Amino acid sequence: MKVLVIEDDEMLRSTIATSLTAEKYLVETADTFKSALDKASTFYYDCILLDIGLPGGSGLDILKVVKELQLKSNVIIISAKDSLEDKLSGLDLGADDYLAKPFHLAELNARIKAVIRRHNAIIHNTINFGNLELNLDERKFSVGGNEVELFRKEFDILYFLMNNPNRLLTKSAIAEYTWGDHYEDADNMDFVYSQVKNLRKKLAMADADCQIKSTYGVGYKLCMK
Amino acid sequence: MKLIYVTSRYIFLTSLIIVSIWGVLFYYSLLEEIYDSIDDGLANYKMLIIQSCERDTTLLNKVDFEEGNYAIRPIPKEMAMNVTDIYKDTMIYMQYEDEIEPVRMITTAFYQSGRFYELKIISTMVEKDDLISSLFRSVLVLFFLLLLCFSVINYFVLKKTWKPFFRLLNKLRSYKIESEAEPPNIQTTISEFNQLNESIAILIHNARASFENQKRFTENAAHELQTPIAGMIHRLQLILENNSLTDEVALAISQMLKSSEKMAKTNKDLLLLSRIENHQFIEKEAVEFCDIISACIDDLTDFAIFKQVEFIVSKAGCPKVFMNVSLAGILVNNLLKNALVHGRKSQPIYIHIDINGFSVKNTSENGRQLPNQIFERFYKESGNTGSTGLGLAISQVICKQNNLELTYCFKDGHIFSVQKKIKKII
Numbered sequence: 001m002k003v004l005v006i007e008d009d010e011m012l013r014s015t016i017a018t019s020l021t022a023e024k025y026l027v028e029t030a031d032t033f034k035s036a037l038d039k040a041s042t043f044y045y046d047c048i049l050l051d052i053g054l055p056g057g058s059g060l061d062i063l064k065v066v067k068e069l070q071l072k073s074n075v076i077i078i079s080a081k082d083s084l085e086d087k088l089s090g091l092d093l094g095a096d097d098y099l100a101k102p103f104h105l106a107e108l109n110a111r112i113k114a115v116i117r118r119h120n121a122i123i124h125n126t127i128n129f130g131n132l133e134l135n136l137d138e139r140k141f142s143v144g145g146n147e148v149e150l151f152r153k154e155f156d157i158l159y160f161l162m163n164n165p166n167r168l169l170t171k172s173a174i175a176e177y178t179w180g181d182h183y184e185d186a187d188n189m190d191f192v193y194s195q196v197k198n199l200r201k202k203l204a205m206a207d208a209d210c211q212i213k214s215t216y217g218v219g220y221k222l223c224m225k
Numbered sequence: 226m227k228l229i230y231v232t233s234r235y236i237f238l239t240s241l242i243i244v245s246i247w248g249v250l251f252y253y254s255l256l257e258e259i260y261d262s263i264d265d266g267l268a269n270y271k272m273l274i275i276q277s278c279e280r281d282t283t284l285l286n287k288v289d290f291e292e293g294n295y296a297i298r299p300i301p302k303e304m305a306m307n308v309t310d311i312y313k314d315t316m317i318y319m320q321y322e323d324e325i326e327p328v329r330m331i332t333t334a335f336y337q338s339g340r341f342y343e344l345k346i347i348s349t350m351v352e353k354d355d356l357i358s359s360l361f362r363s364v365l366v367l368f369f370l371l372l373l374c375f376s377v378i379n380y381f382v383l384k385k386t387w388k389p390f391f392r393l394l395n396k397l398r399s400y401k402i403e404s405e406a407e408p409p410n411i412q413t414t415i416s417e418f419n420q421l422n423e424s425i426a427i428l429i430h431n432a433r434a435s436f437e438n439q440k441r442f443t444e445n446a447a448h449e450l451q452t453p454i455a456g457m458i459h460r461l462q463l464i465l466e467n468n469s470l471t472d473e474v475a476l477a478i479s480q481m482l483k484s485s486e487k488m489a490k491t492n493k494d495l496l497l498l499s500r501i502e503n504h505q506f507i508e509k510e511a512v513e514f515c516d517i518i519s520a521c522i523d524d525l526t527d528f529a530i531f532k533q534v535e536f537i538v539s540k541a542g543c544p545k546v547f548m549n550v551s552l553a554g555i556l557v558n559n560l561l562k563n564a565l566v567h568g569r570k571s572q573p574i575y576i577h578i579d580i581n582g583f584s585v586k587n588t589s590e591n592g593r594q595l596p597n598q599i600f601e602r603f604y605k606e607s608g609n610t611g612s613t614g615l616g617l618a619i620s621q622v623i624c625k626q627n628n629l630e631l632t633y634c635f636k637d638g639h640i641f642s643v644q645k646k647i648k649k650i651i
Contacts, residue, residue, distance in 0.1 A: 011456030015463055022466070080451035102455030102489045105462045153527035168466050170479055172486050191531050216472060218465065218479035 001046040002026045003112065006036040006062065007078065008054050012101075016049065019105040020112075033057035041065050045073045046119075047112050050095070052079045060093060067094040074115045078103070104173035110163040129162045130210035130224055132203075143206035150202070153178050154195050161212065161222040170219040196220055229383055236375045240368060248364040252357065260329070263348050264312050267331040270295075270346050271310075275335050278342075285342060290317070295346040300334065305341035308334035317347060327352065389413035393422065402432055440503055447496040454489045461485060487613070494615035497555075498602075501622050506549040514553065514583060515543040518576065521557045525565060533571040536561075542580030544645060548627040556623045559616045560585045560641050567639070575638075582629065582644035594635035 003025045007013040010031070017027045028045075030036035033056030040048055040062050048066065052059040063075055077090040080101040087098045096115045099108060117125065125136040131144040134155075141150045141158065150158065160177045161169065174196075175188040200212050213221045274295055278284045288298050300308075311332045319326045328347045335342055389411045396409030408429040411422055461482040465475060500506070522529075522536050529536060546553070564574045568587035575586040598604045600621045603614040624631040628646045633639065 009452045009456055012452060012459060015456060015459035018463055019459070019466075080448055080455070100493075101451045102458045102486075105459055151527050151530075168475075170462070170465065170482060172483060173462075191528055194531050195527070215475055215479075217476045 001116065002028065002044075004036075004039055004043075004045045004048045004073075005029045006040070006049060006054065006059065007031065007051045009051075016105070016108065019109070023109055025112075031055075033062070037062050037065060040073070041069055041071070044071055046116055047074045047076060049108075049112075050075055050077050052077060052090070060089060063090065063093045063095055072119075074119050076108075076111055076115060078108075104170070104176060106160070106164045106167060106169050106173050107177055109167075110160055110177070113163050127159070127162045129165050129222065130208060132158075132162065132208055132210060134159055134162055143203065143208045146206060148202055148206050151195075151198075153191075154199055154202075157192070157195055158199060161220065165210075165222050168215060168219055168221045174219065228387065229380060232379055232383065233376055236379060237372060240371050240375065244364055244368040244371065248360060251364075252360055255360070256353070256356070259351055260312075263329045263350060264331070267312065267329065267346050267348055268310070270348075271331060271333055271344065274344060274346065275337075278335075278337055282338070285337070290345075290347065294348065295344060297342050297344050300341050300343045302341050305334040305336070305343070308332070308343065314350070315347075319349075386415065389415060389418045390421070393418070393425070397425070400429075402429065402436055440499055443495060444499040444503065447492050447499065450492050451489070451496070454485060454492060458482065458485045458489060491613045491615065494613050494619065498615060498619050498622060501552065501619065501626065504626070506552050509547055509549050512546050512548055512550050512553045513543060514546065514557070515540065515578060517550075517553050517557045518561075518578065518583065521554070521561050522576075524558075525561055528565060529574075532565060532568070534565060534568060535573045536576060537573045538576045538578065540578045543578060544580055544582050546627060546629065546645065548623075552623045552627070556620050556643070559620045560643070563616060563641070564639075582642065584640055584642035586638045586640045588638045595633065595639065597633075599633060600631070 003020050005013055005016050005020070005027060007016065007029070008031050013029050013031060017029055020027045025046075028039060030039050033054045036050075036054065036059075037057075050059045050063060054062075059077065059079075063077070066073055066075060075095045076097040076099060077087075077095045078099050078101060079087075079090075090098055096118070097111050099111060127134045127136065133142050133145075135141070136159075139152075139155055141148050141155060156178045157174055160174060171189050171192050174192050178192070178195075179188065196212055196214070203211065210222060210224045213223055215221070274284075274297075278297070285297055285299075287293060288296055290296050313330055313332070314327055315330050316325045317328045318324075327350055329350045330345055330347045333344050333346075335344060393409055393411045396411070400406070400409055408426045410426070411418065413419060413422075461478055464470070465478050465482065470478070518538070522538070525536075561574070561576075564585045564587035567589050568574055569589060572588045575584075577584045577586075600617050602618045604617070621631050623629075624643060630644050630646050632642050632644070634642070
């Protein structure tokens, strides 16, 4: 799958590219308005990550062109502005999602997957890893076909982990993902810890063939046993 | 001290000094006049008595004052030659007043029929202490009359001439620099007040310019920081995902990551704060706070279960506020989250909603009143290092801009209350 990263900041562009390449995406990058417009208006991408403030023009204009040409590329706006107008006008113009900088790479990954999944209009909207299955429409979780009850935040955390398997997710990334913008304190970390502890218990009880590994003080990783 | 008291005090002091100096001077000049006229009378009397003695020698035998006011006694020639007219004050017993009274006495000598005589004539005199006390009384009356006149004049003059000043003062008192309103201005013909007017206008203009500048600076700075911080965080995340890291290195990097994220979060909150202050949340609608609160409680349920905290809601109405819906969400979330984070384990959080607003009450580890600075930016209760210290400041700004009032009080627990501001009828 092809992803176009339009971002003028060199560090940000390269880290996003590295992270997405590791997720087996085919990554192309553009750092100016002109080169971005050239690429975005010529080729189809499964997902375009679009920065709004670009040297030479606004990312929103690129979005307009992509939508006018009916290229069907999914667009996720990544903006440092985090302002409501940008978000609203971006979504009005047909962007599929909006992510404010700074974000966690794992979250970006989850968002890209979600956008592509939505785009492909899979009837059974599920995510699988090992013998785990997450049904997104009904918010149900099963291990090897047997349903397991999950609390809402447990579901969210598991969804985040299953979207980023074999990847070390920091506790704060998980907290931010589950709480949106409003994570702010040590209590959240304890909360994440206790939720993951419960999840582990439930996975073990249901004979899952994968596990949540923890790296002390850092975070968690979902991987096969 | 009020202006009127200050001027009155000066008037009081100066008139006191002037009137007392005047009183003393008046006393002495009056006394001198009196002596002068008494002495003149005595001198005249002396001439008359000496003439009378020439005609009637029996008078020369009057050695005591008794019923008269003079006494004559013979003296030797040597003594008489040394006598000059001497005026002096002396005391004499007065039957009428039954006490010893001061009198003015002239002592002189004269020659008649080959003999020398000494003549003493007395004249009653004003009593000095009586004079002083009556003078003091009239001076005091004069002083108070003067004071009264001055005060009345002062009051009316102040009221009249300073009227524009007080009008300006009133306008300034209710003026807010962040409002877009024109700077206070008054119409007056007094040039000093016109100068004041102009100076204030310039001052406000400059202050507002730097205020705007400051606001924009905060926003721009926060904005410019977002991208490099994001880059740093991503780089650290990528390093962390590298499987070959030892636990120690991973921990160190995750700590760096944590600091960077804290930085990003603070930055984000600052940006949010300045965007709210800059009125960038334009879209407004009638927000039902009941819905927002129940949605927020819903969202926090898992966290509440984890902290073994129960939300107890009492509803006596539902406030409806015309404001931005995401700001309403942030406000409610901040207050509820605040109560959850700072509240004690397994102690319920009480939420009371009525038609004018809502309040959130929680118990805390240290059951004491918090200082008023809690609403200040970056205020933190020690021990909570994870917080950016901007949550309550953001809530406060949201309330201020939407005609709500956020207050804190301590009554068996910390109570944060959001109430609609009742518009005062002016």
